[in-house]
Amino acid sequence: MLPYPNQNPDFAFEQAVIGMAIVSLDGTLLKANTALSDLLGYTQQALTAGAQQAESIRMLLNCIVQNVKASQDHQQSINPFEHTYHHPEKHKLYLNIHTGIELDTEKNPKSYWVQLEDRTLHRQLMEQLEQKEQKLIEKEHTFLQLLEILPLSVLITKKGIVQYVNPAALKMVKATHPRDVLGISTDVVVDVSSHNDLIKRRMRYEKDGVIGSVNYLIRCLDGQEKIVSGCTIMVHYEGDTAALGIFKDITEQRMEEDRVMQSEKLTTAGQLAAGIAHEIRNPLTSINGFVKLLRSSESSNELYFEIIESELKRIELIVNELLVLSKPQGVHVSGPIEVLPILEQIITLMKVQAALKNIEIIPHYPDVPISVQGEVNQLKQVFINLLKNAMEAMNQGGTITVDMLRSGHNVQIVVQDEGIGMTPEQIQSLGQPFFTTKDTGTGLGLMITKNIIHNHGGTMNVESVPDHGTTFTIQLPAL
Structure with missing residues (x-):
């Protein structure tokens, strides 16, 4: 039986904010409050009189009686139930109905107390939510179908654990079935040598929300090693945030690049060998000739010794330049480097x-400070070479300006002299072994400079006007 206040129950019944009714045991509506009248779309008088002939009202009352009887048959309390009511204004209402039994003085059932709550808005919201969830499921299914036919390898991970692999990824890691890969950590697939890259990416995402692209050395399930390149984006997968990585096997590409690089090195070595033979042959011929003259001469000639010493120094210069060139020029990253302090040191040194x-x-x-990624000593070598070349081009003195500025995502270092300048043909030949515009030089210094700049991901541009000076513009990626 539904609880009601002992004082003035009729007042509480009438003033209740939810629909309330008293229904006879045979399903006749005996009494209805104002809230129920507003809810069902009939006046209180109509509800207890002619409106009961309306089909929607008859169906509602029948459901109430049947629910009570069904509960009594199973000897259990009366359960609330939901009912779809067709409003006279042609729209549906979803009602949540609670029922209790009123007893007479003999403790026998007398009538039913009924509470009717409008749950239409809640039901509509739930239906909309279900529709959206269904659409998301359909989209995710379509998305996975696309990944299945994608020729690139795709892995979806949650906290570093593989949740999904497409056929291309299975083929890449030499797996025969998804169960061979699902549930394992990416640390197992990624080679130990690339674990630091893996950790850095996770830390970068936690800090900045950015993952970015990466190259990994991976170890396939059959033990084979491969180099893969790819990128990762964050997606929603099976109701949770996950990392979707798209990877491409670049092992063959890397091998081909290495072969091309080796071929270029051999070609360069051949050019250097030819240049060295030419450059060293001349001083050796001079030395050989003067040694023969000294042997045949009864008295020593100081001029001969000066010439021999000069030619030997030239050979030493060539050998020293070649030793610098032979050192590995790969960028050994020591972290972000501020360019200004390095440039100031070199200018102070050269002043x-x-x-x-x-x-x-x-x-x-x-x-403001500007930083790049690179190796300090190699950048110092670049600035020394540029200032040294500028000074050697200025026999009559003058001014060298060094400008550093930020240009978009790059840092520009501009070195401008007032020297003898160069012709377009000379500019075209700059950087080639043993090409130089100076009386004493090998051309290897500028070749070294270009290699260092290239290995730092930068470019070098030269502009020059004969008798008016030369401008070297270096561009390096700024952090």
Whole structure:
């Protein structure tokens, strides 16, 4: 039996904010409150009189009686139930109905107390939610179908554990069935040598929400090693956030690049060998000739010794340049490097030598620090070579300006001299072994400079006007 206050139950019945009714044991509506009248679309008088002939009202009352009888037959309390009511204004209402039994003085059932709550809005929201969930499921299914036919390898992971692999990924790691890969950690697939890259990517995502692209060395299930390149994006998979990685096997590509690089190295070595033979043959011929003259001469000639010493120094210069060139020029990253302190050190170092030649070095620096990724000593070598070349091109003194500025995603270092300048043909030949515009030089210094800049992901541009000077512009990726 539904609880009601002992004082003035009729008042509580009438003023209740939810629909309330008293129904006879045979299903006749004996009493209805205002809230129920508003809910069902009939006046209170109509509900207890003619409206009971309406089909929607008859169906509602029949359901109430049947629910009570069904509960009594199973000797259990009366369960609430939901009922779809067809409103006279042609729309549906979803009602949640609670029923209790009123007893007479003999403890026999007298009538039913009924509470009717409008759950239409809640039901509509639930239906909309179900529809959206169904659409998401359909989209996810379509998405997975696309991944299945994608020729690139796709892995979906949650917290580093593989949740999905497409056929291309199975083929890449030499697996025969998804169960061979599902549930394992990416640490198992990625080779130990690439674990640091894996950890850095996870830390970067936790800090900045960015994952980015990466190259990994992976170990297939059959023990074979492969190099893969790919990128990762965050997606929703099976109701949770997951990482979707798309990878491509670049092992053959890397091998081909290595073969091309080796071929280029052999070609360069051949060019260097030819240049070395030519450059060293001349001083050796001079030395050989003067040694023969000395042997045949009864008195020593100081001029002969000076020439021999000069030619030997030239051979030493060539050998020293070749030793620098032979060192590995790969970028050994030591972390972000501020360019300004390095440039200041080199300018300070070169100012004394410049002053002896009546040359002034004028720097222009930005207001904010600019950093690049690279190796400190190699960048120092670049700046030394550029300033050294500029000074050697200025026999009459003058000014060298060094400008550093930020340009988009790059940092520009511009070295401009007032030297003898170069013709377009000479500019075209810069960087080739043993090509030089100076009286004493090998051309290897600029070749080394270009290699270092290239290995740092940068470019070098040269502009020059004969008798008016030369401008070297270096561009490096800025952090």
